[in-house]
Structures are given as structure tokens and as C-alpha cells.
Amino acid sequence: MATFGIIPTFILISINSFAQTKNDSIPLTINEQNTIFVKAVFNDYDTLNLNFDTGTTEMVLLNDVLKNKLKSSPKLYNTFYNLKIGSTIYNTKVYDAELSGHGTDGRFGWDLFKGKIVELNYDKGLMIIHKKLPENTVKDQKFTKFKMEFFKDLFLVESKIAQDGIVNSDLFLFDTGYQRTAMLGNDLLMDGKFPVEKMKVLKTAIMKGAQGNEIPVITSNLQLLQIGEYELKDVPIQRLTANKPLEGRNIHILGNEILKRFNMFLDFQNNAIYLKPNQLFNDKYIDK
Template identity: 70%
Template sequence: MIKNLFIAFILLSTHAIAQNKPLESDTIPLIINKQNTIYVKAVFNDSDTLNLNFDTGTTELVLTNNVLKNKLKSVPKLYNTVYNLKIGNHDYKTKIYDAELTGHDTDGRFGWDLFKDKTVELNYDKNALIVHNQLPAYVSKDSKFKKFPIKYFKELFLIEGTISQNGIKNTSLFLFDTGYQRTAMLDNDLLKLSNFPAEKMEVIKKVMMKGAQGNEIPVITSNLELLKIGNYKLKNVPVQQITANKPMRGENIHILGNEILKRFNTFLDFQNNVVYLKPNQLFNAEYVEKMKNGI
């Protein structure tokens, strides 16, 4: 990533002295739709304004095949060429990848790594994505913000959470994935290894879900008694299980999705590898699956 520097020139007597001025925090309007997709407007390649999902479960920039073929003013080269992506007042450099699908109302998605030397604030009370040079001092002083160490796995990041059912508790790592629109995707292999009583969860429904490449995936939605993140408890959460695939291929990892993550105002401190979460006005919002099923 290439850092942008604003250079301020100050004339002292007959000498001109150049000094580096720290970048200001950059506040960007954040939209969240009823499917829990969060997105911002961004300008790709200095010419195309796009709606892009901020997806912490991915890296770099992904655009749908439809957008690549029909919406852009130019034909970008995939995978190896670096392009400019302007988000808010700042320019970021990224390669570009293709996918069949992305979040509702969006043209594609960009990953957390664009901000890997920054702190990113997701403020759902103010509908803002704010990029800071460093963690604001007030965050660590606010006792309502709970601190979670980031654990990295193959360029993605995870935090710890606990699930409970019929008196059995299991604490493990969850992929922090704002790009996943539902609550949580539980890994069946990890549930079995921990002897978690998944069969005791009440089944809400069974459906076919489409993956990013348009492939069909059978999914069971069940009622989890308790999901605990730090000291914060969420009861009777409709969680998903994939029966034919794994949430993360080849790995035993659960996924924490944006229908949970939107309930917290968030600071992603990538300089110190820490996440701060604080409940917001959406904390007690109804879950989509329960609204649909009248539960």
C-alpha cells in the first residue's frame, strides 16, 4: 500500500521547510441495507463510481462479472495489475478479482487489507465508516468497548467467541466477516470435535444458498441458545450450518457474520491487531430469519 502524504510548506525567513502533515480522519457515509450488507461509494480507476461492500472476510478488490463486462468505462486486467480505488478522500492501490455474486445492492467488495496500517471505525449509530491514522484515545478509556486480540489466518482475521446449547459451552475462533450477511455459520467438524450438541438446536428451516461463484450450497438454519462475544450475550440466535461443504475449505473455523457484527460499533485497530466492540442501537434488533418465520 502506498501512503498518501500531504506536504505543507512553511516559509521561515528566506528558507522553505517541507514537513509531513498527518492525514485527517476520513469519514465516509456507510449504508446498511435490510440484508445486512454494508457498503460505501468508491471510484475505481479514476472513472467509475461503484457501490462496494466493505467485506472483512476478503482482501483486495472483487467486482462481479456483470460489472466487469457491462458497467466499467475500461476493461481492467485481472489478478496482476494494480489499480487506484478512491474511498472517501484517500486513494488506495489494489489488484482486482472477479466473482459471480456479491452483496445485495453492490457492484463488488473490498477487503480489510486496504486499511492494514490504519484503524477503521464502523459506526452504525452515525452510519459512517471512518478511517483513522491511529486508534482515538477515548476508545480504550470507554469501559463499554470490549477488546479482542486479532488472530490472523491466511490473510484473514478472527476473534474469539463462545456458543452455548443445553448447558454445553464451546469457545473458539470466528472469522470476522462483515461480508457474510447472516448471523454465524458454524463448522460441523468443529462442533463434532468439541462434542457440541448441535442436534439439540431447533431447526428453523432448510434452504439452498448460493456461493460467491454462483454454486448452490445446502444450509440448515437452527436456533442457538446463546452466542457470547466477550461479556455481551445474544440469546436465541438463528445460526447456519452447511451440510455438504465447510465455511472455510480445509479448516475448522466458524464465521461471525454482519447480522451479529452490525450490533456493535467497532474499531478495527490494524496497527495493534485489536478489535474493539461496543453495543449500539441495533443490539436488540430482530433477526431476519425470525421475522420471516414469525418466531
């Protein structure tokens, strides 16, 4: 079953990081389930594989890891601990969950990098933390710029979906922790009079959320998903039939089976995203 990378109740940002003197290049791994992760050292002693999940905040460790793997017993929710990623040490609270991305011990959110620039380069297998945006690189390599829209400490990007001549434009949660292509919310589809009944059903399944909760979904064929000028055709998307992913807002979700197809800069200084297709862009979809 796929792992749904969104924490049901979101935590307000409360993370500070130590000063960084240079760009930090960190080996980045992506597995067959579209989980991206890096090695990190928690609380000075424990080396962990952690998913970089832009669909959450702070740090989450699996219950099994908390009980059986750590050399210490951290106090959850209110105490700050050191987390070393690359050569930089960040301060973060710790939360617990039943599930995380395949092959990982937990995950950390985007807000560790507030005020920084995060580059994800899948072609080179690197996650690079920049002090400032390398504007020449972005310009010379012809990255496309998108605006970040924030809701409850999470960021979204505008994208389009199209089926049988009907086009809807909405904000999508930018979620590297969600392992599939895209999750479309039924309420938004109904509001946009999107022809759901004309989408070919590929399969139905039960997914599990971060706390082990069951989420019924339908996988259907979407004729077109467009992010800026980039078009992806015949995408096997998931339709959420219950349990709104964000309390208080209907949204769609872009998952890492789509996002991995782009090298990117996440500019948390100016709230912008820069995307450029990479060597994975034309890979087959897992759900096909």
C-alpha cells in the same frame, strides 16, 4: 438467497495506500440484507457501491459490472488500479465474482487498511479511517477489546456458543461480508460434542457462494452466542453441511447480522478489535 461473502481461494495481500494526512470520514450504508457499503471511485472514472467485506482481501467486482458498467476494461489479477474511498486513494488488484452483497457492484477487503484504524459507527452511519486509535474515545465509551487471530490473511475472534449446558469456545471468522448471523462448521461442532441434535431446526436452504456455487445449510436455533461479555440469546444460526469455508482449517463464522449490532474499531496497527453495542443490538433477526 443469501450471499456467502468468502472467496474460495484467498489471495495474498499486495496492497499499498497513499499517505493519509487526516482521519477520513465516509458515509456508510447498511441495507435490509445486512450489506454494508460505501461509494468509491474506481480507476478515476467509475463510481461504484462497494461492500466492505472483512472476510476477503483486495477488490472484487461482479462479472456483470466488469462487462456492462465500467468505462474501462481492467486487466484482472495482476494489474494495480486506483480505488478512491473518501479522500484517500488506494492501490489494488481486481478480481471477478458472480455474486456480491445485495445492492453492491463488488467488495473490498480489510487489507486496504493495513497499518490503519477502521471505525464502523452504525449509530452515525459513518466509516472512519483513523491514523491512530482514539484511545480516549475507546476508553470513555467503554469499548471491549478483543485480540485478532490471523489465518491465511483473514482475522478471527474468539467467541462462545452454548446449548443445553454444553459450552464450546472457538475462533470465529470476523466476516462483515456474510449477511446472516453465524455459520457453524459441523466438524468443529462434532469435535466439541455440541448437542446439535437438540437444536430446533428452523429451515433448510441452499446458499450461493461468491462464485455462484451452491452451499447447503440448515438454520437452527442456538440458545446462546457470547462474544466477550456480550450475550445474544435464541440466535437463528446456519450450520454448514459441506464445503469448508477456509481451506486447511475448520472454523465458525460471525456474520454481519451479528456484527452490525456493535459499533467497532478495527485496529490493524495492534491487531485488536474494540466492540460496543449500538442501537441495533436488540433488533429482531431476519431469519426469525
